[in-house]
Structure formats: structure tokens, C-alpha cells
Amino acid sequence: MTTASWTLRCSACDTEAAFERASLCTACGQPLFARYQSVPAGTPLAPRWDMWRYAPFMPLLGGEVPVSLGEGLTPLIESTSLAAAVGVRKLFIKDEAQNPTGSFKARGMSAAVTRAKAAGVPGIVVPTAGNAGAALAAYAAAAGLKVRVYAPRTTPRPILDTIEAFGAELIRIDGHIGDAGKLTLAYAAETGYFAISTLREPYRVEGMKTMGFELAEQFGWRVPDVVVYPTGGGEGTVGIWKALQELAAGGWLSGGRVQPQYVVAQAAGCAPIARAFDAGADKAEPWVDPITYASGLRVPSPLGDRLVLRILRETDGVAATASEEAIREWTYRLACATGIDAAPEDGCALAVLRDAVAAGRVRADAEVVVFNTGSGASYRA
Numbered sequence: 001m002t003t004a005s006w007t008l009r010c011s012a013c014d015t016e017a018a019f020e021r022a023s024l025c026t027a028c029g030q031p032l033f034a035r036y037q038s039v040p041a042g043t044p045l046a047p048r049w050d051m052w053r054y055a056p057f058m059p060l061l062g063g064e065v066p067v068s069l070g071e072g073l074t075p076l077i078e079s080t081s082l083a084a085a086v087g088v089r090k091l092f093i094k095d096e097a098q099n100p101t102g103s104f105k106a107r108g109m110s111a112a113v114t115r116a117k118a119a120g121v122p123g124i125v126v127p128t129a130g131n132a133g134a135a136l137a138a139y140a141a142a143a144g145l146k147v148r149v150y151a152p153r154t155t156p157r158p159i160l161d162t163i164e165a166f167g168a169e170l171i172r173i174d175g176h177i178g179d180a181g182k183l184t185l186a187y188a189a190e191t192g193y194f195a196i197s198t199l200r201e202p203y204r205v206e207g208m209k210t211m212g213f214e215l216a217e218q219f220g221w222r223v224p225d226v227v228v229y230p231t232g233g234g235e236g237t238v239g240i241w242k243a244l245q246e247l248a249a250g251g252w253l254s255g256g257r258v259q260p261q262y263v264v265a266q267a268a269g270c271a272p273i274a275r276a277f278d279a280g281a282d283k284a285e286p287w288v289d290p291i292t293y294a295s296g297l298r299v300p301s302p303l304g305d306r307l308v309l310r311i312l313r314e315t316d317g318v319a320a321t322a323s324e325e326a327i328r329e330w331t332y333r334l335a336c337a338t339g340i341d342a343a344p345e346d347g348c349a350l351a352v353l354r355d356a357v358a359a360g361r362v363r364a365d366a367e368v369v370v371f372n373t374g375s376g377a378s379y380r381a
């Protein structure tokens with residue numbers, strides 16, 4: 001008999017769900033969250049050097065060994081020249097490019113594949129704008145599971161090549177990640193494969209959460225003033241916020257701040273959350289004809305819309321957009337100023353931050369962390 005210190009509950013209506021093969025809440029259709037007994041400050045973390053260091057906060061059953069490739073524990077790199085360029089007191093880049101397959105998607109897949117493997121699924125299927133498919137291909141290989149990936153034909157070539165390099169079955173589609181999502185669900189229904197789409201599956205976000213634990217720990221168990229996240233489906237943003245809630249519940253945080261001000265950066269060519277935020281709405285309408293070179297942001301109907309909009313309201317947040325031109329300019333500036341292999345998503349984050357500071361929506365005396373969610377190498381064909 002295994003025991004668990006957690007349950008699975010709806011993020012909106014709190015209805016409880018079974019652990020394995022879980023999807024959306026059967027009562028209201030919103031994402032499910034793992035809920036834990038609070039982990040008191042000072043509880044020993046796990047003696048290992050990857051994101052599973054935070055095992056007391058993670059959805060594991062007693063004695064279980066996670067499917068891991070050394071994800072997480074990424075560096076926080078300060079740049080005084082970028083701080084000056086965008087006009088803030090301090091600026092740090094959390095470099096998620098240094099994960100297996102080059103993006104923070106590794107964290108989510110490590111957690112989700114761990115639970116899918118435990119559930120004994122025959123295979124896994126995923127829709128992706130690119131990096132999630134590459135990460136899943138690697139973690140499924142590590143777990144010995146079969147995988148099918150649906151990705152837009154326009155996904156950067158190095159990412160598509162990575163998916164195939166790990167032996168995944170890649171289906172290139174005409175359309176965007178929303179179209180890929182429909183094909184994924186149909187294939188899952190037909191084959192019994194488990195669909196592991198953003199926030200439709202509850203454990204990817206648990207992996208993303210470890211970015212929040214690391215952030216707090218890297219600041220000495222304190223929360224910086226502002227977090228800038230290039231947001232597509234919303235999993236990264238929601239994960240960080242959830243981690244900080246859990247740390248606060250256990251009394252881990254000093255300095256008074258529980259949540260930073262969140263800045264959600266989107267591309268002007270696909271900005272459903274920024275548009276909903278401007279309209280004061282509590283959910284986003286689908287974006288017609290999503291177009292951006294920052295492929296991780298090409299998510300026209302994010303399932304995390306309600307959660308992200310709530311986080312923005314609760315933290316006096318900002319959601320705004322950058323043009324393709326500004327994305328290119330700031331990606332180049334980020335790489336040249338720091339030596340970090342910046343992805344276009346992060347050029348977007350910096351451009352949005354610069355505008356938010358100029359408009360007085362982010363304070364000039366703030367200490368800011370910008371997430372470099374992916375690797376520039378993945379975009380160089």
C-alpha cells in the first residue's frame with residue numbers, strides 16, 4: 001500500500017479527482033491541481049541535484065523513483081547592463097535553456113511522465129508548439145514509453161528534428177497548437193494513449209512549480225519584486241505562483257512578500273491573455289490567426305486563461321505585447337549583453353518589461369527576474 005500526502009482537486013470548484021489518468025475537472029471543466037498538506041519550513045529537501053530536490057512538495061507516492069534527466073536547478077544570472085537598458089534597479093535572468101532539450105518544458109514532462117508511467121499507460125500523445133514535444137520525446141524515451149507528437153509544420157526545424165531524434169512519432173500539421181490539441185484528443189480516444197496537454201493534465205504544472213521553489217531559494221527564501229514570464233498556455237506562470245503559495249503556507253518565505261508582481265509577456269500576433277486583461281475579462285476569447293516567430297507563444301486558446309488572469313488581478317500584474325520587430329531586437333540584445341542563448345520568447349519578455357517600466361506600470365526601483373524559457377539554438381535552422 002502506498003500512501004500520499006496529496007490529493008487531486010479542481011483549481012476552481014475543489015471537486016476531488018482520482019490520481020491517475022486525470023484530466024480536467026469532471027464537474028466544471030477547469031484544470032485540476034495537486035493539493036498537499038503544508039510542508040513546514042526547514043523540512044529537509046531531497047539529497048539530489050535536480051528539480052526533485054523539492055520532492056516533499058511533489059506528486060510522488062511513497063518510495064517512487066521519478067523519471068528524470070537532470071532537469072531544473074538552473075542558474076540565476078544578473079545583468080547590470082540589461083537592468084540599465086530596461087530601466088530597473090536589478091535584473092536577473094533565470095536561464096531555463098540549460099534544461100534537457102533546451103527549455104523549461106523538461107520540468108513539466110519529468111513530473112507528468114513519472115505519473116503516466118505509474119498509471120501504466122500504453123503510450124503518450126501531446127499537442128505542441130514545439131518545445132513540449134521535444135521534452136516529452138526525451139522523457140518518454142527515458143521511461144520506455146511510446147509517444148506521438150502533433151506539431152505545426154511551421155515549428156522551428158531544430159525542434160522538430162529533436163522530437164524525431166528521440167524516436168517519437170511526429171505528425172506535422174497545417175494549423176496551430178489548438179488544431180494539434182483536437183487531433184491529440186481524438187487519437188487518445190481511439191488508442192488509449194494518455195493525452196498530456198498543458199493544464200488539461202495536472203502534473204506538468206507540478207514540474208513547472210519547481211521554478212518557483214528555485215527562485216525563492218536562490219534569493220535566500222525571499223521573493224523578488226517582479227517576475228516576467230513569456231506566456232503561452234500559462235503553465236509556467238501558474239506553476240511559479242502555485243509554488244510560492246505552497247512555500248508561504250509552510251512558512252518558508254521571509255521579507256514579507258508572498259507573490260511578486262507578475263508581468264505576462266505575449267506576442268502582438270497572438271495575445272489572448274493580454275487582450276482579456278485589457279478588457280477586464282476573467283477569461284480569454286480564442287485568438288484568430290495566431291502568428292509569431294516566438295513559437296512557444298503561439299497559443300490562441302490557453303486553458304490557463306482564468307488562472308493567469310486571476311494571478312494578474314491578485315498581484316497588480318501587467319499583461320502586454322511586443323511586436324515581431326521588438327522581439328528580434330531584444331532577443332539579440334539579451335544574448336549580446338549576457339552571453340545567454342536567448343530564445344525569441346525572452347526577447348518578447350524584455351521588450352514588454354521595457355515598455356512596462358517606461359509606462360510606470362513596473363517600478364524603476366524594482367528587483368526583476370526574467371525567465372529565459374528556451375534556447376536560441378532551437379530556432380537557428
Ligand SMILES: *Cc1c(COP(=O)(O)O)cnc(C)c1O
Binds near residue numbers: 132
Ligand atoms: C512553452 C513555452 C513558453 C510558454 O509557456 P507556457 O507555460 O505555455 O505559458 C514560453 N517560451 C518557450 C520557449 C516555450 O517553450
